[in-house]
Amino acid sequence: MQVAAPYRLGLLHGDGIGPEIVPAAVTVIDAAIARAGAEPFEWVELPIARAAIDEHGTHTPTSTLDALAGLDAWILGPHDSASYPLPHRSQLNPSGTIRKHFDLYANIRPAKAFPGGDAVVPGTDLVIVRENTQGFYADRNTHAGTGEFMPTPDIAMAMGIITRPAVERIARCAFELARRRSKRVTIVHKANVLRLTTGLFHDACREVAGDFPDVVVDDFHIDAMTAHLVRAAGEFDVIVTENMFGDILSDLAGALAGSLGIAPSINSSDSHAMAQAAHGSAPDIAGQNIANPIAMILSGAMLLDWLGARHQDPRLTDAALRIERGVAATVAAGTSTRDLGGTSSTTYVTRAIVAAIR
Missing domain, CATH: 3.40.718.10 (Isopropylmalate Dehydrogenase)
Structure with a gap:
């Protein structure tokens, strides 16, 4: 049998x-x-x-x-x-x-440099935890349709969506992962400009952090974060962010670790x-x-x-x-x-x- x-x-x-x-x-x-x-x-x-x-x-x-x-x-x-x-x-x-x-809902993207792997930033060993169902991408912000539309041929518009339940579950995913690693989480947002949407993302992540007192938390704006990764990717552990920012940062981190071929x-x-x-x-x-x-x-x-x-x-x-x-x-x-x-x-x-x- x-x-x-x-x-x-x-x-x-x-x-x-x-x-x-x-x-x-x-x-x-x-x-x-x-x-x-x-x-x-x-x-x-x-x-x-x-x-x-x-x-x-x-x-x-x-x-x-x-x-x-x-x-x-x-x-x-x-x-x-x-x-x-x-x-x-x-x-x-x-x-x-x-x-x-x-x-x-969770897109987990590690970036780790291997000895002999031609890394741009040796010592890179981080994980980007990307919220995978919402944000500003057109395929993820509406129940039906694309989330993009053109009122006239010369005007193109797009919608983004951030909800507290979605942020809370991706934040928990990030903090639980951090407990298995170096117990550090970095929240990436743009709350100084996108105050309501990524502001909600930042605030909800900070609230979840209260349930993980053993994890050290900081946060950066997305533009500053790209510079920090290029200069010192090895200083970061778990990075949690919304969809589009996570997509951009993970490609950057993969290249810094040596190649997207190892991402x-x-x-x-x-x-x-x-x-x-x-x-x-x-x-x-x-x-x-x-x-x-x-x-x-x-x-x-x-x-x-x-x-x-x-x-x-x-x-x-x-x-x-x-x-x-x-x-x-x-x-x-x-x-x-x-x-x-x-x-x-x-x-x-x-x-x-x-x-x-x-």
Whole structure:
């Protein structure tokens, strides 16, 4: 009799370099969970992105969303929605569709410099906790419609939304994460100009901070924060901010740590999580076996850590740590793709990480 796997994970390859880096992440995850003594995962491949448009007439089929609801977590490769034919190009993209459907309100984006990884600011080791459902992006500020409109051809307007419940839950996420790290949280806002919206974000975060007296809290305006990161990224630990600011800061932090190719992330709620590298689909290098798989691999490690905490399974937490150490050892040994100054292929880097884990 065949015994069902304890964990079933969705596999969504995406576009561009997705079909190269997603399998790389699976290879590393499988090696890590085996080394940690966990039972093999069951991987469930589902249609998404351009391939789904060609086969199902939509980039995110209802059948895919229904299947994801029955799985423990998912890995999503990058998508190239700008290249989709109309009307798909103008619709909410695959990542946004999944994120909105499952209310994945927390986008957790670490930026960590590895020795040998060509970091702009060595010593960078921070996490940006980005509120993922509201703010000023047009796909996240209305129940229906885009949140952007044009009263005349020469006037374009956009709305933003900040609500106390959404801020409180992302703030708690940030403070709980800080307790696992260095117990420091930085709130990023623009309350001197956007007094009501980001002012509410700042104030609600400060109120939540009262429940975490062991965590040190400070705050900066978004413009000042960009300068602080460039000059001294190593001084920050957990940064919590609204959607657009978090998007900008995480790209900056990833570059400071060495490359967006090593910038992982997960999108999560209290009950669902999706691993998704912070970078794009890089169609210009797709199919050449030169893409950096590390961001996707580390996103997979974050997913293991989330699963380990949710199911109180120390084997998955151990596997996540093994991946992080394997990546660090591989980069330190000089094995890296060209974005980190190396010459190795996607496949070679993946094999080296697996060897380091084993």
